[in-house]
Amino acid sequence: MNLFKPTASAAMKSLLLASALFAAVSLHAEDWPQFRGPHGDGIASGAKLPAKLDAQSVAWAADLPGRGVSSPIVVGDRVFVTSASGPKNERLRVLCFRLSDGMLRWERRFWATGRTMTHPKISTATPTPASDGRNVYALFSSNDCVALDLDGNLVWYRGLGRDYPNANNSLGMSSSPVVTAGVLIAQVESESESFTVGLDPATGVNHWKIERPKRSNWSSPVLTHGPDGTPVVLLQSSKGMVGVEPATGKILWKYDERSSEVPSTTPSHGRLYVPSQGLTVLEPVTGGPPKQVWHSAQLRPGTASPLVLGERVYALNDSGILSCGDIADGKRLWQLRLKGPFSATPVVADGLLYCVNEKGLVQVVDPAKPEGEVVSELDLGQTVIGSPAIAANSLFIRSDGKLWRIGRPSAL
Numbered sequence: 001m002n003l004f005k006p007t008a009s010a011a012m013k014s015l016l017l018a019s020a021l022f023a024a025v026s027l028h029a030e031d032w033p034q035f036r037g038p039h040g041d042g043i044a045s046g047a048k049l050p051a052k053l054d055a056q057s058v059a060w061a062a063d064l065p066g067r068g069v070s071s072p073i074v075v076g077d078r079v080f081v082t083s084a085s086g087p088k089n090e091r092l093r094v095l096c097f098r099l100s101d102g103m104l105r106w107e108r109r110f111w112a113t114g115r116t117m118t119h120p121k122i123s124t125a126t127p128t129p130a131s132d133g134r135n136v137y138a139l140f141s142s143n144d145c146v147a148l149d150l151d152g153n154l155v156w157y158r159g160l161g162r163d164y165p166n167a168n169n170s171l172g173m174s175s176s177p178v179v180t181a182g183v184l185i186a187q188v189e190s191e192s193e194s195f196t197v198g199l200d201p202a203t204g205v206n207h208w209k210i211e212r213p214k215r216s217n218w219s220s221p222v223l224t225h226g227p228d229g230t231p232v233v234l235l236q237s238s239k240g241m242v243g244v245e246p247a248t249g250k251i252l253w254k255y256d257e258r259s260s261e262v263p264s265t266t267p268s269h270g271r272l273y274v275p276s277q278g279l280t281v282l283e284p285v286t287g288g289p290p291k292q293v294w295h296s297a298q299l300r301p302g303t304a305s306p307l308v309l310g311e312r313v314y315a316l317n318d319s320g321i322l323s324c325g326d327i328a329d330g331k332r333l334w335q336l337r338l339k340g341p342f343s344a345t346p347v348v349a350d351g352l353l354y355c356v357n358e359k360g361l362v363q364v365v366d367p368a369k370p371e372g373e374v375v376s377e378l379d380l381g382q383t384v385i386g387s388p389a390i391a392a393n394s395l396f397i398r399s400d401g402k403l404w405r406i407g408r409p410s411a412l
Helices: 008-023
Strands: 058-063 073-075 078-085 091-098 104-111 135-139 144-149 154-159 178-180 183-188 195-199 206-211 222-225 231-237 240-244 251-255 266-268 271-274 279-285 288-296 307-309 312-316 321-326 332-337 347-349 352-356 361-366 373-379 389-391 394-398 402-407
Touching: 073 389, 078 135, 078 402, 091 135, 091 144, 104 144, 144 183, 178 222, 178 231, 222 266, 251 288, 266 307, 347 389
Parallel strands: none
Antiparallel strands: 058 402, 073 078, 078 091, 091 104, 135 144, 144 154, 178 183, 183 195, 195 206, 222 231, 231 240, 240 251, 266 271, 271 279, 279 288, 307 312, 312 321, 321 332, 347 352, 352 361, 361 373, 389 394, 394 402
């Protein structure tokens, strides 16, 4: 389905109408509505998860069709995941499960209109969906984007791969969308064609489109705020990072140092922890580019994005080395070897790090110990590439074949 691009005045009127419409919809504080949670930092504030995991910690496990490495998201009493099936992973699926018992509430299937070739490690269902509390928005590696309401009714479907056929790469796309202030933002970057679009959540029509560096990129846009509290979307690539006004696509500032194409930036307490030649911390300023606070080549994340907890920052590399640094100056304080390898980014609840390796081994790390310590493990027995989610005092993890809810049995 090809959608027209409205005029600037029509787009602004549509944006104001959409903003008014969606202002009445609010997510719950305990929801996990996008990749890395409500603040894009992997932290579930106020959540209580067990430190000691065992087989009794598994509340339920639901079967999943096809393949997928996207993270689950949780909105109210619904858990959403995407997957893809068929000889070429061309059958796209969005599934909704009941949070309480893992029962499948609904499933919707679509045919991909764009390229579905990916690296064998991932899938057409690699980007994590996002929700604004009214709809769920699923973007696939084929650059097909679908909007469904929470009951599974189709709102719109758009084949960005048909509109922009050169925007693809042989390894597959993985950038996850974000939604804010009546705009759905999708970062689509490749060697041939690169852009980021701000879509109308109600129609899928472009509010704006900006050109991006022609380089393959798998990092995701991140929502944060400027020093004056205005919303800013961070777009990261090998050419650096820009801060964008979400309502208009206007570029507010640029950071020109090379950044990673895989792990994404983590916002925390007014600073940006950027995977850039190791780890670089930036502090946004009013009316200009952000200033660099410090840089550390020792705190180098792999595929996983960095985490900030209290006065410490954590970087996990692909082989399983977890490095802890001081947020004041980036000095490395300790390293802990976990059982790797890792693709998933850890998540945090109640001061503990929940790390899931590619073999499906969940390792719970207590970073308050002098050198960090693994306090328990749970082997799920299946390959896990996607990052976990946390909601309702539970950990949600998906493999190709299963979706698990893990939490305190007495609290479920």
